[in-house]
Amino acid sequence: CPENWFPHGEKCYHFSTETRSWLESQKACCSSGSRLLLIENKEELVEQDFISPLAHSHWIGLSRDRTDKPWMWGNGTAFSTDHSLTGLQKGYMDGDCAFIIGGDLTSGPCNDAKRYICEQLVL
Numbered sequence: 001c002p003e004n005w006f007p008h009g010e011k012c013y014h015f016s017t018e019t020r021s022w023l024e025s026q027k028a029c030c031s032s033g034s035r036l037l038l039i040e041n042k043e044e045l046v047e048q049d050f051i052s053p054l055a056h057s058h059w060i061g062l063s064r065d066r067t068d069k070p071w072m073w074g075n076g077t078a079f080s081t082d083h084s085l086t087g088l089q090k091g092y093m094d095g096d097c098a099f100i101i102g103g104d105l106t107s108g109p110c111n112d113a114k115r116y117i118c119e120q121l122v123l
Contacts, residue, residue, distance in 0.1 A: 001122065002032070005120075007122060008050050010121060010122055011121055011122060013118070013119050014034065014117065014119075015055070015058065015115065015117055016058070016116045016117070016118070018115070020113060020116065021110060021111045021112065021113060022110040022111075022112075023110065025116035026074065028116065028118070029116065029119075032120075033120060034120035035074055035118065035119060035120070036074055036116060036117065036119075037051070037058075037060040038061045038075060038119065039060075039073075051117065052102075052103035053103075055103075056115070057099055057100075057101045057115065058099055058100050058101075058115045058116055058117045059097060059099045059114050059115070060098055060099060062074070062079060063096055063097045063098065064096045065096070067096065095109040095110065097110035097112075
C-alpha cells in the first residue's frame with residue numbers, strides 16, 4: 001500500500017484529512033490511482049466494520065443524479081437494498097451523494113465539504 005494508506009484484505013484504504021465536495025473527492029482518489037470506497041457485495045460489508053470506527057462523515061463512491069433516480073456505485077452498478085447499510089433504506093435521504101457517519105450510511109448535498117475514503121487493490 002502507498003504511504004499513509006491502511007491495508008485490509010485485498011485492498012488499501014486512504015482516509016483523507018482534508019475536506020472536499022463529492023466530485024472533488026472522486027477526482028482526488030482518481031489522481032492517486034484509486035476510487036472512492038465501494039461496497040460491492042455482502043462480503044464487503046465486513047469492510048464496513050473495519051471502516052466505521054475510522055469514518056466520521058466521509059464521502060464514499062455512491063451517488064445518484066437526482067432524488068428520483070436510483071443510487072449508483074462509482075463503477076456503474078446499482079445500489080442493492082439487500083445491503084445492511086442503514087440510512088439510505090430508512091429514508092434519511094436529503095442529498096444525492098452518500099457518506100458514512102457513525103457506522104451508518106446517509107446522504108447529503110454533493111457540494112458539502114467532507115473528508116473521503118479512497119480504495120485501491122493491493123499491488
